[in-house]
Structure formats: structure tokens, C-alpha cells
Amino acid sequence: MNAAVRPWLPGAAVLSAGGAATAVTVLVLGDATVHVRFAPALGVAVLAAGVAAVVAAVVLVRRRTERLSARLIDTARKDAREEHRRFLQRLDHELKNPLTAIRLGVANLSAADLDENARGTAVRVDEQVLRMVRITRDLRKLAAVEDQPMERVPVPLAELLEAVGEAAGELPGGDERKITVTVPDVPWPLPQPPGDADLLDLALHNLVANAVKYSGPGCSIALRAFEENTHVVVEVADTGQGIPADELSHVWEELVRGSEVRDIPGSGVGLALVQAVVARHGGECEIRSRPGSGTVVRIRLPLA
Numbered sequence: 001m002n003a004a005v006r007p008w009l010p011g012a013a014v015l016s017a018g019g020a021a022t023a024v025t026v027l028v029l030g031d032a033t034v035h036v037r038f039a040p041a042l043g044v045a046v047l048a049a050g051v052a053a054v055v056a057a058v059v060l061v062r063r064r065t066e067r068l069s070a071r072l073i074d075t076a077r078k079d080a081r082e083e084h085r086r087f088l089q090r091l092d093h094e095l096k097n098p099l100t101a102i103r104l105g106v107a108n109l110s111a112a113d114l115d116e117n118a119r120g121t122a123v124r125v126d127e128q129v130l131r132m133v134r135i136t137r138d139l140r141k142l143a144a145v146e147d148q149p150m151e152r153v154p155v156p157l158a159e160l161l162e163a164v165g166e167a168a169g170e171l172p173g174g175d176e177r178k179i180t181v182t183v184p185d186v187p188w189p190l191p192q193p194p195g196d197a198d199l200l201d202l203a204l205h206n207l208v209a210n211a212v213k214y215s216g217p218g219c220s221i222a223l224r225a226f227e228e229n230t231h232v233v234v235e236v237a238d239t240g241q242g243i244p245a246d247e248l249s250h251v252w253e254e255l256v257r258g259s260e261v262r263d264i265p266g267s268g269v270g271l272a273l274v275q276a277v278v279a280r281h282g283g284e285c286e287i288r289s290r291p292g293s294g295t296v297v298r299i300r301l302p303l304a
Helices: 042-110 116-147 157-168 197-213 245-250 272-279
Strands: 005-009 013-016 023-031 032-038 178-182 220-228 231-240 285-289 293-301
Touching: 032 293, 116 197, 116 272, 157 178, 157 220, 157 231, 178 285, 197 220, 197 231, 197 272, 220 285, 245 285, 272 285, 272 293
Parallel strands: 013 032, 178 220
Antiparallel strands: 005 013, 023 032, 220 231, 231 293, 285 293
16 A cells, blocks of 8 residues: 655645545644544544543543542541651640649639639639640540550450449449440341450440430439441440531541530540551441430441
8 A cells, every 4th residue: 555645735745545535634732733544444443443542531631530549538647647646645745744734823822711713713723624634634645545556366345344334333423314225146146347446435434424424313323335237336325405407417527526515524526536456457437316315326347
């Protein structure tokens, strides 16, 4: 097959071959236009190959972009977690000594011969300092949970729940709540998820302490666990005052406290700590609540 090149337009050329032809015009660069003539069958094949190459290139670029974006997001999250952990450690270090000094000063004032108003002021200052001490203590725990080495051994959740249920009765007001623990043993016992027993015990104690704290005398608190496909589910439910719907999405954040419970002592770190423990076990947390009826906190722990 003979092909000839002849001028067509400035900066352009035409390739021609004998027989019927199919014309294709492609803009290459700037004002340069290339007119190419192919036999019909060859033209269709060239077009198909060109389209396939373009599609493949687009798919390849998109996949590479998605992988790069995922790596950048993952790196940013890791950096943010590390910076957050360092901040919590610095906060504990910076506040521990000043808070201790303030408590000693208040204690000395309380021992002095003060009038009733001054003594009341000293008591209120001491209460707020104690609250700050609890907050820094819980933030220190949270930083440790996110950073400390973690065991991976079978955890007897049934035994943990029984122990936590008994300990709940010793909490302030715990003896005024009806606390039950339900763990199935028929037709087989509750499976033991792999994890760190101490960390899971800490999370469960925080959940039960919250249930006791934010419920009233005569309320019921139920601890229950069951197997669900490839997970073990633990629920802590109470018939307390519940949480407003517009606040539910924020309960896992640090130092966040509900608008209805700000007069009850607390650090606002408990649920954040629970979520950190469960996340380290590869699990999930969720919460459901109805104001005036109660709250259910559920954690799902993988069995493998």
C-alpha cells in the first residue's frame, strides 16, 4: 500500500491510500491539524484502539489519584492523632503541679479562722479544683489508652460483666438502682473476643458509672451481652433521664457534657475513653436514647 504526504493546510498533512477511505481529523497542538485517511476497516480499528487507550488512561489516573488521596488522608489522620496525644500529655504535665499547689493553698485557708462567707468560697474553689483534677486525670487515661501497648488474648467478657455489675452497687447511689447482668450460656457460652482485659474492664466501668450517675433512685440498669455473627455485642442500658436528640452526635467528643446534666459532677471524658478502647479493639460504638425514657450504649467487638 502506497501512502503519500501532501500539503493540506499550514502545519498539516494528509496521508492517503488507494481505495475507499475514512477520514479522521485530530487536533494535535495549537493550530496544527492532522488529517488522516484510512481504509474503512482500518479506520474503525484505529478509532476503537484510540478510545480504549484513552479510557484505560483515565481509569489508571483515577485509581492512582484515589490511592494517593487515601494515603494522604491516612497520613493526616495519623499525624492528627499523634499531635492530639502529645497535647494531652503536655496538658497533664502543665496542670498537675499548679492544681496541687492550689489545693494545698485552699486547705490552708480552710484551716484558718475564716468567717462563713470566706469558708464557703474556699469550699467552692476546692470543688472546682477537684473537677479540674478529675479532668486532667481522665485526659491522661485517654492519652494512655491511645498509646499504650495492648494485649491480644481471649477476654472472658461474661466474667468482666459480672464483676462490673457487682462493683456498680458500690458506686455512689448504686445501691439505689436495680442492676441486672444477663449473659447467655445456652446452648453455648458467650465467645471470648481477643483483646486487652484491663482496657475493656475500664470501658465497661465507665459505661456503668455513667448509667448510675445519670439515672435516679429506683431506676433500672441492665448489662447484657450476646453473640451476633462475627462479633460479641455488649449493651449497657438504663431508665435514666435520657439524652436530647440534638446532642447525641456529640457525646463521644472529649469534654462534652449534656445540657441537662451540667449540675452533676463529671469530666466529660468517659465516653471518649470508651470509644478509644473499643476502636483499639477494632470494634464500634453506638448510642440510642430517648429523653425521659433512658439510654442504651452498645459496643461491638470482633471475634477475630
